[in-house]
Amino acid sequence: MGNDDTIFALSSGHGKSGVAVIRISGNDLDEFAKKIIGRPPVPRHAYFTNLRDKDGEIIDQCVVIYFAAPHSFTGTDIIEIQSHGAMAVVSKIFRFLHESKMRIAMPGEFSKRAFYNGKMDLSDVDGLVALLDAQTEKQRIAALKSMMGGDSDIYAEWRNQMLKISAYAAAMTDYDADDLPGNIDTTIYENIKQLYTAVSAALKRYSTSRAITCGINVAIVGETNVGKSSLFNRIVGSARAIVSDIPGTTRDVVSATMDINGYLVNVSDTAGIRDTMDTVERIGIERTNSEIDNADIVIHVITPNDSQIQIKPGEILVVNKSDTITNHTISGAIYTSAKTGDGITELMSILGKHINKIAGGGESVLMINARTYDLVKTAADELKNAMDKSNGDYDILSEHIRYAADAIGKILGVISTDEVLDMTFSQLCLGK
Ligand SMILES: Nc1nc2c(ncn2[C@@H]2O[C@H](COP(=O)(O)OP(=O)(O)O)[C@@H](O)[C@H]2O)c(=O)[nH]1
Numbered sequence: 001m002g003n004d005d006t007i008f009a010l011s012s013g014h015g016k017s018g019v020a021v022i023r024i025s026g027n028d029l030d031e032f033a034k035k036i037i038g039r040p041p042v043p044r045h046a047y048f049t050n051l052r053d054k055d056g057e058i059i060d061q062c063v064v065i066y067f068a069a070p071h072s073f074t075g076t077d078i079i080e081i082q083s084h085g086a087m088a089v090v091s092k093i094f095r096f097l098h099e100s101k102m103r104i105a106m107p108g109e110f111s112k113r114a115f116y117n118g119k120m121d122l123s124d125v126d127g128l129v130a131l132l133d134a135q136t137e138k139q140r141i142a143a144l145k146s147m148m149g150g151d152s153d154i155y156a157e158w159r160n161q162m163l164k165i166s167a168y169a170a171a172m173t174d175y176d177a178d179d180l181p182g183n184i185d186t187t188i189y190e191n192i193k194q195l196y197t198a199v200s201a202a203l204k205r206y207s208t209s210r211a212i213t214c215g216i217n218v219a220i221v222g223e224t225n226v227g228k229s230s231l232f233n234r235i236v237g238s239a240r241a242i243v244s245d246i247p248g249t250t251r252d253v254v255s256a257t258m259d260i261n262g263y264l265v266n267v268s269d270t271a272g273i274r275d276t277m278d279t280v281e282r283i284g285i286e287r288t289n290s291e292i293d294n295a296d297i298v299i300h301v302i303t304p305n306d307s308q309i310q311i312k313p314g315e316i317l318v319v320n321k322s323d324t325i326t327n328h329t330i331s332g333a334i335y336t337s338a339k340t341g342d343g344i345t346e347l348m349s350i351l352g353k354h355i356n357k358i359a360g361g362g363e364s365v366l367m368i369n370a371r372t373y374d375l376v377k378t379a380a381d382e383l384k385n386a387m388d389k390s391n392g393d394y395d396i397l398s399e400h401i402r403y404a405a406d407a408i409g410k411i412l413g414v415i416s417t418d419e420v421l422d423m424t425f426s427q428l429c430l431g432k
């Protein structure tokens with residue numbers, strides 16, 4: 001796929017819409033822009049024009065904007081056509097562009113051009129991927145920060161320091177100690193230690209960044225028939241789970257995604273835990289156990305009749321069916337009635353507090369994703385190796401620091417393999 005090809009894509013969403021945005025990227029598009037606008041275009045000016053096909057027939061009334069390289073999203077020339085959103089209009093424009101020797105873009109190809117032209121680094125692209133996926137306010141804030149270079153700045157600063165240390169260390173081996181500043185060796189180790197602290201702190205907050213990007217997992221657990229499914233329905237606010245008084249009705253895990261305090265939350269109703277001979281139900285119970293392992297927050301439901309309370313630390317204890325009793329005797333528990341709705345507001349408020357605790361202040365955290373986690377971890381490990389394994393040998397120290405710098409370089413795409421690039425860009429949709 002030639003980098004010099006002129007490519008186009010529908011950048012707005014598919015389906016019927018008021019306006020469709022079609023983007024064209026290529027070199028020397030000013031001639032083509034002039035042809036469709038009908039006069040030499042001033043870059044970044046909007047022109048209302050009758051877009052005509054090659055036979056001169058009007059396709060649609062459009063707004064056309066010409067962006068001259070390098071001042072565009074991709075760094076190439078770009079023409080943006082805003083047409084009416086009907087599929088027939090978009091198809092006709094596509095046919096016209098095809099006939100004008102242009103080809104349809106691959107997913108992520110626009111961003112790939114932006115990357116190759118130095119408009120974005122890979123960390124910015126990660127931010128863009130996350131922004132296009134953002135469903136909640138917190139996801140939007142974190143992704144936008146990352147896309148706008150907030151994370152890149154941190155990575156670039158780390159990498160600069162690593163390269164500086166590596167250069168110092170190389171100087172230690174090349175020059176006589178007498179020719180170097182007196183405290184250079186302590187300075188080197190001090191700097192590595194500070195960097196290691198910063199990198200490993202970011203790594204420790206991975207769970208926070210994961211909670212924002214992937215969502216916070218909440219599992220509703222407890223014995224059968226205590227009202228878990230009924231509570232789930234109350235929490236989710238819609239009848240998603242099967243409610244029945246036959247024990248063991250919920251045999252699989254039912255999940256719903258919600259927005260609580262701007263965070264993405266995955267709530268799961270689970271099969272009740274009890275000894276059972278039923279194979280299907282047993283599978284449900286196994287799934288429940290793995291759901292509990294994955295849960296960030298566990299809501300443990302019992303009823304007022306339960307004399308034995310076995311909850312684990314950190315679980316939210318809920319005594320459901322509060323409508324059947326008059327006294328609230330268990331301290332620290334939230335009394336609810338899925339039947340009357342009593343106590344649900346309190347439960348939601350406690351749940352909100354737990355969620356804030358897990359993901360709170362997460363906007364300021366470095367957004368580490370599956371791709372970057374291993375690389376940040378490698379950097380931290382190599383910094384530690386430099387401190388622990390070099391024993392004053394500056395060649396070895398310098399090598400470990402260089403490995404750390406390479407790992408961070410891969411996050412930014414300064415050092416990149418085709419594999420990394422393909423993985424990053426393929427996540428993007430057409431037109432980005
Ligand atoms: N009185 C009363 N009955 C409830 C309440 N919540 C659930 N139930 C009933 O308890 C039975 C079991 O409910 P279900 O949600 O299927 O429980 P699960 O097995 O834990 O999922 C059903 O008959 C529900 O109508 C409640 O708060 N009060």
Ligand SMILES: [Mg+2]
Pocket residue numbers: 228229230242249250270271272
């Ligand atoms: Mg159930």
